[in-house]
Every structure is written in C-alpha cells, then in structure tokens.
Amino acid sequence: MNPIETSIGIKMKISEIFYSLQGEGYWAGIPAVFVRFSGCNRFCSFCDTQHNFFSTMSVKDILQKVMSLGSARRVVVTGGEPMTQLEGFHDLSLAFAAAGYEVHLETNGDFEVDPSEVDWLTVSPKGPEWKQKIGDEIKVVYTGQSKEELEQYLESSDKVYFKHRFLQPCSTPEGSNVEATVEYIKADPRWRLSLQIHKLIGVR
Numbered sequence: 308m309n310p311i312e313t314s315i316g317i318k319m320k321i322s323e324i325f326y327s328l329q330g331e332g333y334w335a336g337i338p339a340v341f342v343r344f345s346g347c348n349r350f351c352s353f354c355d356t357q358h359n360f361f362s363t364m365s366v367k368d369i370l371q372k373v374m375s376l377g378s379a380r381r382v383v384v385t386g387g388e389p390m391t392q393l394e395g396f397h398d399l400s401l402a403f404a405a406a407g408y409e410v411h412l413e414t415n416g417d418f419e420v421d422p423s424e425v426d427w428l429t430v431s432p433k434g435p436e437w438k439q440k441i442g443d444e445i446k447v448v449y450t451g452q453s454k455e456e457l458e459q460y461l462e463s464s465d466k467v468y469f470k471h472r473f474l475q476p477c478s479t480p481e482g483s484n485v486e487a488t489v490e491y492i493k494a495d496p497r498w499r500l501s502l503q504i505h506k507l508i509g510v511r
C-alpha cells in the first residue's frame with residue numbers, strides 16, 4: 308500500500324522545512340531540502356533548533372511541502388531528534404523513497420537505527436550513552452573533550468564503524484572554537500574538519 312495512505316493518522320512536530328545547501332560533513336555544499344524535526348531527548352547548550360515552535364504535519368503535508376521547494380532530489384531529515392518520533396519518521400522515509408528522494412538522516416545516536424532504511428546516516432553523538440555506532444559518517448561537536456573521551460567515537464573502540472569521521476567546532480552566540488578544533492585534528496589526524504559553511508556564507 309502507498310506509504311502516504313498508511314500513515315494518514317500520524318502527525319509529526321516539525322520545526323521547519325527549507326531548501327538550502329548542506330553546510331556540514333561529507334555532503335557540504337550539496338543542495339538539499341531540510342526537514343527539521345522539533346523536540347529532542349537531549350538539551351545541548353549549543354543547540355540551534357527552535358523546540359518551542361513547531362507545526363504538526365502528516366507525512367502527506369511534509370512530502371507536499373518538500374516537493375514544492377524545487378528540484379533537489381535529496382532530503383536531509385534532521386532535528387531536533389527525528390528518532391523521538393520514530394513511527395512518523397519510518398513512514399516519512401518510505402514516502403520520500405517512493406517519491407524518488409535520496410534520504411539522509413542526522414541523529415544523535417541515542418536510538419538504534421537500521422542504516423539500510425536511509426541512503427546516508429550521520430550520527431552526531433552528544434554523550435557516552437550513545438547507541439548507534441555504525442553509519443556513514445560520525446560528526447562530533449568539539450567542546451574541548453579529552454582524547455580519551457573522543458576515542459569512544461573511533462574505530463579503535465568496540466563495534467564502532469563509520470566511513471567518515473568529522474570533528475566540528477562548537478558555535479555559540481559568543482563565537483566558535485575553530486582554532487582549538489584545528490589544533491586537535493592536527494594532533495590526531497584520524498579526524499577531518501567539518502565547518503558549518505552555511506553560517507560562514509550567510510545562508511540558512
């Protein structure tokens with residue numbers, strides 16, 4: 308059955324949907340439509356998602372909005388934490404795939420995800436209790452963690468596997484620790500720098 312028809316009753320809390328360039332990680336510079344879920348199980352001080360304001364949308368609503376935004380064939384489902392609305396996410400990814408979209412998921416890794424459900428899986432863990440240890444890329448926000456803390460995200464740790472490993476400066480209204488992040492990567496070249504280039508070039 309059409310995944311849109313099966314999920315008529317499921318509504319998701321969506322913070323925003325917009326068309327821009329991917330600013331971070333492996334796909335930086337590539338155009339994509341972003342579907343930003345609202346709500347998260349974490350409360351990071353540097354979070355750039357507005358969790359208090361959201362629209363309640365069905366799979367059909369979201370798909371129609373995405374299709375109205377232009378010719379990009381890639382959708383980045385991000386947050387907030389999409390996995391906190393698991394049932395809706397599952398139907399949404401099926402609907403996107405059926406409509407011919409490549410689906411990228413960005414998750415904090417606190418919930419287990421079947422990597423085969425999406426075309427690209429980015430895990431951005433925010434603490435030691437993370438669960439999703441396999442994916443296409445891992446993107447860690449560098450807040451001054453010790454080498455021992457960061458070691459848990461690398462392949463030398465038990466059952467951890469990612470094709471690409473990014474360390475990203477932490478941006479706050481006060482500034483960004485780019486210099487410290489660069490120095491860390493120079494000292495441990497298993498990491499690669501990810502910048503939030505959408506902020507650098509002034510696009511959403």
Ligand code: SF4
Pocket residue numbers: 347348349350351353354355356386387388415433
């Ligand atoms: S895990 Fe991500 S979405 Fe959740 S609060 Fe932290 S930065 Fe925000």
